[in-house]
Amino acid sequence: xxxxxxxxxxxxxxxxxxxxxxxxxxxxxxxxxxxxxxxxxxxxxxxxxxxxxxxxxxxxxxxxxxxxxxxxxxxxxxxxxxxxxxxxxxxxxxxxxxxxxxxxxxxxxxxxxxxxxxxxxxxxxxxxxxxxxxxxxxxxxxxxxxxxxxxxxxxxxxxxxxxxxxxxxxxxxxxxxxxxxxxxxxxxxxxxxxxxxxxxxxxxxxxxxxxxxxxxxxxxxxxxxxxxxxxxxxxxxxxxxxxxxxxxxxxxxxxxxxxxxxxxxxxxxxxxxxxxxxxxxxxxxxxxxxxxxxxxxxxxxxxxxxxxxxxxxxxxxxxxxxxxxxxxxxxxxxxxxxxxxxxxxxxxxxxxxxxxxxxxxxxxxxxxxxxxxxxxxxx
Amino acid sequence: xxxxxxxxxxxxxxxxxxxxxxxxxxxxxxxxxxxxxxxxxxxxxxxxxxxxxxxxxxxxxxxxxxxxxxxxxxxxxxxxxxxxxxxxxxxxxxxxxxxxxxxxxxxxxxxxxxxxxxxxxxxxxxxxxxxxxxxxxxxxxxxxxxxxxxxxxxxxxxxxxxxxxxxxxxxxxxxxxxxxxxxxxxxxxxxxxxxxxxxxxxxxxxxxxxxxxxxxxxxxxxxxxxxxxxxxxxxxxxxxxxxxxxxxxxxxxxxxxxxxxxxxxxxxxxxxxxxxxxxxxxxxxxxxxxxxxxxxxxxxxxxxxxxxxxxxxxxxxxxxxxxxx
Ligand SMILES: Cc1ncc(C[n+]2csc(CCOP(=O)(O)OP(=O)(O)O)c2C)c(N)n1
Numbered sequence: 001x002x003x004x005x006x007x008x009x010x011x012x013x014x015x016x017x018x019x020x021x022x023x024x025x026x027x028x029x030x031x032x033x034x035x036x037x038x039x040x041x042x043x044x045x046x047x048x049x050x051x052x053x054x055x056x057x058x059x060x061x062x063x064x065x066x067x068x069x070x071x072x073x074x075x076x077x078x079x080x081x082x083x084x085x086x087x088x089x090x091x092x093x094x095x096x097x098x099x100x101x102x103x104x105x106x107x108x109x110x111x112x113x114x115x116x117x118x119x120x121x122x123x124x125x126x127x128x129x130x131x132x133x134x135x136x137x138x139x140x141x142x143x144x145x146x147x148x149x150x151x152x153x154x155x156x157x158x159x160x161x162x163x164x165x166x167x168x169x170x171x172x173x174x175x176x177x178x179x180x181x182x183x184x185x186x187x188x189x190x191x192x193x194x195x196x197x198x199x200x201x202x203x204x205x206x207x208x209x210x211x212x213x214x215x216x217x218x219x220x221x222x223x224x225x226x227x228x229x230x231x232x233x234x235x236x237x238x239x240x241x242x243x244x245x246x247x248x249x250x251x252x253x254x255x256x257x258x259x260x261x262x263x264x265x266x267x268x269x270x271x272x273x274x275x276x277x278x279x280x281x282x283x284x285x286x287x288x289x290x291x292x293x294x295x296x297x298x299x300x301x302x303x304x305x306x307x308x309x310x311x312x313x314x315x316x317x318x319x320x321x322x323x324x325x326x327x328x329x330x331x332x333x334x335x336x337x338x339x340x341x342x343x344x345x346x347x348x349x350x351x352x353x354x355x356x357x358x359x360x361x362x363x364x365x366x367x368x369x370x371x372x373x374x375x376x377x378x379x
Numbered sequence: 380x381x382x383x384x385x386x387x388x389x390x391x392x393x394x395x396x397x398x399x400x401x402x403x404x405x406x407x408x409x410x411x412x413x414x415x416x417x418x419x420x421x422x423x424x425x426x427x428x429x430x431x432x433x434x435x436x437x438x439x440x441x442x443x444x445x446x447x448x449x450x451x452x453x454x455x456x457x458x459x460x461x462x463x464x465x466x467x468x469x470x471x472x473x474x475x476x477x478x479x480x481x482x483x484x485x486x487x488x489x490x491x492x493x494x495x496x497x498x499x500x501x502x503x504x505x506x507x508x509x510x511x512x513x514x515x516x517x518x519x520x521x522x523x524x525x526x527x528x529x530x531x532x533x534x535x536x537x538x539x540x541x542x543x544x545x546x547x548x549x550x551x552x553x554x555x556x557x558x559x560x561x562x563x564x565x566x567x568x569x570x571x572x573x574x575x576x577x578x579x580x581x582x583x584x585x586x587x588x589x590x591x592x593x594x595x596x597x598x599x600x601x602x603x604x605x606x607x608x609x610x611x612x613x614x615x616x617x618x619x620x621x622x623x624x625x626x627x628x629x630x631x632x633x634x635x636x637x638x639x640x641x642x643x644x645x646x647x648x649x650x651x652x653x654x655x656x657x658x659x660x661x662x663x664x665x666x667x668x669x670x671x672x673x674x675x676x677x678x679x680x681x682x683x684x685x686x687x688x689x690x691x692x693x694x695x696x697x698x699x700x701x702x703x704x
Contacts, residue, residue, distance in 0.1 A: 080504040080681050109506075131681030134507055149508050150466060151438060181438035185469065212438045214414035220437050286413040345686045348679040359645070360675055367674065367686075370696070 028238055028270060031245040034298045036306025038245075046249040050313045056244050057308055058322050059093040060301045063113040065326035066122050069333050070112075070129070074279045078337050079129040083110045087242070087274030090300030091207050093117060094247025095175060095269070098255055102143070102172040104165075106158040109147045110207075111177050118144035122329070123336040132343050152178065152185030155204065159191045162202035162258075173258040174202040175251070181212020183228065184220045192232040192264070201258035204266045205251065207241060209273035214286035229266035241271030242300040272298075345371060381564040387557040389531035390420050390496075392565070393538035394458065398428055404542055405450060407434045407443050408460030408496075417462055418498055418557055440470035447493050448477050456542055458494045463554075465508025467497055471516070478547045479522030491547045494538070499527070500591045500641050501688055502555035504681045511678055512642035514590075517549045518619040518651075525619040526572065527551040529593035531561040533616060536569035544572065553591035575622040577629065581611035584635040584698050587626060587652060589615040592639045592689060599694035610698065618648050626652075627659050634665035635701040639689055644672035666704035669697045 029041055067085050074082040085092060092113025099105060099117070107114055115125055115137075124136040128147060135146040148154035158176030165172045182188050183206060195202050208225055210217050221228070229236025235257075239250040247269055254265035272295040276283050308314040349364035384392065398404045406421060412435035415422030425433035436443050440461060447457035461467045467474070474495065481489050501510030518525045524546055528534045534552070541548040570576065578593065579600050588596040593614045600610035611629050615621065630636045636656050638649035649670035656668050671689045679687050 081506060128506065128680075131504060131506070131684075133680050149506060150468070152469075184437035184439040184442065186439060186441045187469065212409070213417070214410045214412070215435050215438065219435055280417070282414075285415070342682045343680065345683060348674065348676045348683050348687065352676050363674055370693075374692075 028240050029246045029250050030240040030243050031249060032243045032303055032307055034242075034303055036303045036310060038307060038311070041246070041249075044246065044249040044253060046245050048245070048248075053304075053308065054314050054318060056093060056097065056248070057301075057304050057314065058325070059097070059113070059116060060089045060244060060304065061322050061326055062329055063089050063093060063116050064301060065330050066116070066333055067112060069330040070126065071275070071279065073126075073334065073337055074129070079126065079279075080131045081278050081280055082129050083278045084273075084275035085110055085112050087272050087295065087300070088207055088209055089113050090244035090304075091205075091241035091247055091269040091271050094244040095177075095205050095251045095267075098248050098251035099143075099175060100172070100255070102170065103255065104143045104145070104158075104161055104172065104174050106145045106154040106161070106174065106176045107147055108151075108154065108177050108179060108182070109149050110179075111147070114177065115144060118142045120144055122333050123340070126333060126337045127340060130337060130340060132340055152182045152188040152191075154178070155182070155188045155191035156194070158204075159195045159198075159200050159202050162195065162200035162264075163198055165201055166198070171259055172201070173255040174200075175255065176202055176204050178204060178206050179212060180206060180208040180210065180217050180225060181215065181220055182206075183225055184212075192229075192234075192266070195264040196233045199261065199263035201261070202264050203251065203254040203258055204264065205269065206267065207269050207271055209241075209271050211273060211277070211283075211287070213277045213281060214283075216286075224268070226266060226268035232264075232266075234264045234266065236266040236268065238268045238270055241269030242298045242303070244300060244304060380566050381562045383560050384531045384535070384563050385558050385560050386528070386531050386534045386553065387418060387420055389535035389563055390538055390552065391422055391424070393535045394421065394542075395424060395427075397458075397539045397542040398424065398432060400539075401456060401543070403454060404456045404458060405432055405434065406458045406460065407436050407447060409436060409438055409443075409462050411435060411460050416460060418554065420496075420552075420557075421460065440466060440468075441473055444470040444473035444478060444493075444495070448473065448481065448491065451491050451493050452489055456492045456494075458496060458542055461495060461497045463505075463509045464497050464499045464511040464513055467495070467513060470495075474517070474523070474547075474549075475520045479520045482546070483522060490545050492542075492545050493547045494541045495547070495549045496538075497549065497551055498554035498557070499551040500553055500555060501678060501684050502591065504684070506681070507678065510681075510684065512640065512673065514549075514551060514618055514640075515642060515647050518648060523547055523549055523619065524573070524617065525549045525551065526617045527553070527590035528616065529553060529556070529588075529590055529614050530559070531563050533570075535563050535565065537572060537616075540569065540572040551590055556591050556594060559594070573617045573620055573622060575613055575615045575617070575625050577611060577625055578614045579610070579612040581609035581633070583609045583611075583633055584637055584701055585611045585613060585626065585629040585633045586637045586639060586694065586698070587613045587615060588639040589618055589648075590641075592641060595689060595691055596639050596694060599691040599698070602691055603695060603698060608698065608702070621652065621655070623652070623655055623659070626656065630656055630660045631663040634663055635698075635704075636660075636664070636668040637671060637694065637697045637701055638668065639671045639694055639697075641673050641688055643675045644670050645675050647672055666701040669701055671697045
């Protein structure tokens, strides 16, 4: 029995039937305890080299460093807004590193850690939040779609892309990211219905960070989210989202199943957004400091670091090296952002259509002439 | 009692008063409870009226509008907050195929007294989908009324009038002006909701605007005055139904008309207004009705929004062109 078909069996046959008010505490797939102890899980094992393990740690640290730098840059007025991933690094790095080259990822607006694993230049992401463009990376080349801000829309795109993969007879799989709040959208539900109905090779990766802006999980669902999958007819798994090893193992298994023609999986990465929803948000209005303190004890980086040092996989020199790399990255992001030029004004008329229309070309020419009339003038 | 409020505060107080006046008024939306909405328009209302009257909904716009239809059938008056203009589209189907048509389809047996509050327009440096002007989509749909307020007085009274009104109303709030202040007399008799108003008298050109662009039009009028030109500014206040009688009267005097809005010019409200003014005032016009609006491009990244949005220079430029005829 594969890990995934096993996972189906932990799903209630009738979701929520036992007691809708007291949802059964579900099994949480974990390979690394919050204290950093490596543990085995009967359904999910992870064969990973020391080198790869160090690589994951490096990813986590660098992604966090980037996030911290971006938050600071927003505070200094260099970015319009920033959606922080603080606390969700393991969920994103674990999921991103489970992807193979040919796989396609469909992010929301917070998946900077996944972008990192796909080799997207952080400055492209910074450009979006600075307001110079809508994300400057090449989604085809990076196999990482542009960020999608309208909640849930990307799940349908991911499913359609997966249907394309299927038609092509390709061995690739698709990973769609969504939040816990997004599960309420009609489009997300439609995506799951299409995915199930066509057995599309798509994995829905939900980062349950417990809040949709201010609205807690209980307002979106009465049952653990992973159990929703049963209603659509495919497996749902809940994984410790702060355990990068478990996330990697579970996502790899789900993508493998998709590749083998077994259809979709829903992964609920159980995690917590440590920061504000975005830099415009004030989380003290809707959550208690004590909750934050509790989650700090499950920090994804501290736990991997404990494991690496305790098991001798990495030493002080390695950690210092990663920190130094973080400083370099932060400096590059800072100067790159501050020095980022504004786009040419008339660029807004470009790329509206693949084939420019005469009226829009005329509007562009008029705009340029109007602009030129100010040059050297008093305006 | 006259006090000075921002547009945001005026809306908050107007909602509060509407909820006090009518126990059937129910607010629904994402993050409107504890957080008070992302713009804090509903700040403190859940605390005072409870979770049944100020409902933090699941994250589902079709859900918000679709359930509002059912609540309205049951005698409630739902006031739905859409967080940003670009997020109304998941609910668009419910609004244009259901909310707008149920009264006609039921031959008047069912009313849809639903208010759909949308912070609209740009100018706040946001990422995409946070700065759009979707008014024409709604104004093009029979069965909907579309209000676009520009100042604290209309915000305070307008939201109460919209809630008390029997038809569905898309209520557009000028998000970049939420922090603008003016004196509001909360004991006054309000002006009727669906009427336009001359907000500045003038003789040379009639300038029409609504929502966030009213301030821009007034700024342009002030600048024009310094150059010895007199602009009459009309705040439409409601874009569907249009109240154009004061506009016709004004244009018959000035002979010139410029319409200003943020939405893309092509097939926007300005096109309709230009046609109507031309039909009615053809013999008084000294120049074609001109439009100033957004370009026919997606709303650009925020570093370019000042280029996209009509500003006082573009309004004055249109005024110049009108005068040249
Ligand atoms: C259709 C739509 N409605 C509303 C919003 C505004 N909004 C942005 S993020 C957000 C909460 C999303 O919560 P969740 O799906 O849990 O993801 P998270 O931000 O927690 O990662 C909301 C309501 C939006 N972007 N799109």
